[in-house]
Amino acid sequence: MARRDDLGLRAALADRLLPVLVAAMSFLAALGLAGTLASASLAASWQAQANETLTIQVPQSGDPDATGKTTRLEAVQAALAKIPGVANPQVMSQADENALLTPWLGEDATQLGLQMPGVLTASWAGPGSPDALGEALDVIAPGTLVDAGAIWAARVAALTGSLQDCAAVVLIIVALVAAAVVAVAARAGLAQRRETITIVHGLGALDGDIASRFASRATVLVAMGAVAGTVAALPVLAWLASLAAPFAGQMASGGGTLFNLPTPLWFTLPLLPMAAAGIGWLTAQLTVRGWLRSLP
């Protein structure tokens, strides 16, 4: 079929409602996509931090150890320094310990007369899990507890995995709604141009020719809407990125500028209009071809 508007589709597939609806869908899709990428990025960052941090609590830390030559705390610290995979074992200062406990025990926990354990921090860089550390240190200072961060890492992984699943579901729902919107618009166009299509069909137009005309028009409108929706989402995404920056270990710029957007988002956002156009083209093709089956 010639590249002209023989079917009158510019009037039949209105150039207002469809792009506006698709723009709204693309706006939501952009947020969903950003959510997916952000949760994946945060998950990776948090898991790395949690996995490599060790916290060791030594009860009665000032008491002498089994040899009587040093305190239990110093004995555990010396043992940690010799264990392969453990790096930089440090005794947490009283000030840091107080800062940790302040939310629960108030400004100066030491004034409460509670028996506080000594706390050591270290980094775990060894292969596998540091689970066996607890048993080894318990021999040196009975009652010593090792918090490897793996539990938190697993929880963070589960949480961010759920967030990613939610974002993926949002993207799928948005894609389905966009497809439904295109299908409804195509059906409306078919209803409006029923007589014209019947005539053209009778003159020997192939189903593919007619479907391609609708699909081309739908693709243009959907692409326009998708570009508009994606561009409209950029300032919102920049603002959200500036809010999320501290959670990813970055400094908040406070400006909410586009520079806050993570690099992967710049590569994936342009895919949204392309994906939307693809959905529009495919949906229009299927809708029109299905409708044409009703003609002889």
Added chain:
Amino acid sequence: MVRFEDVWLKYRNTARAGAPAKDVLRAISFEIPDGGFRWLTGPSGAGKTSLLKLIYLAEHPASGLIEILGTRAANISRREAALLRRRIGVVYQDFRLLPQLSAYDNVALPMRLARRGEAQITADVTEILRWVGLEDRLHARPDELSGGAQQRIAIARAVVGRPKLLVADEPTGNLDDEQAQRLMLLITALNRLGTTVVVATHNMALVERYPAPKLRIEDGKLVQNG
């Protein structure tokens, strides 16, 4: 060649669910050789338009064999049916022009569907519009033209691609005598060049002026063939 063999056409009764389908055409059999001409006559409601619809593949028969231009209509693919339709020129009783297109573009449409070159389209469309006396109304839309002018555009569209089979349903219904004569000259010229022609009409004066074998239908049955 157009061949019908014991063809039945039924229309579903859409007004009442479960009602039996109505026989519109019953046991129709005839054959028109390549390059043949047939008048199709009969009273209103006898089934002439339904018979033409079967010929130009706008309806499926309930039973029977239909062969159009050497192709059996049953079991052909949708693509094959579309390509076969391009070899059939149809003049509809109600013109069926595209209201958003000019006279020129309406006539050019079948050639564009067949992906003919624009140079050939321009030459052929201009020539046929000149033949039907509308060379000065190329850019007029159908709603800007009289019924007779619209009918002439519909005729021009049907013949511009030099079809192998021309099917016309009351083609002179809105034409004055001079235009009707002119149309018949065009149709007989096409017929002499090898186009098979079937013309449904009530105009018995026209039938007498251009003698040719007749297919006469009454109440869905073929009562005269020849």
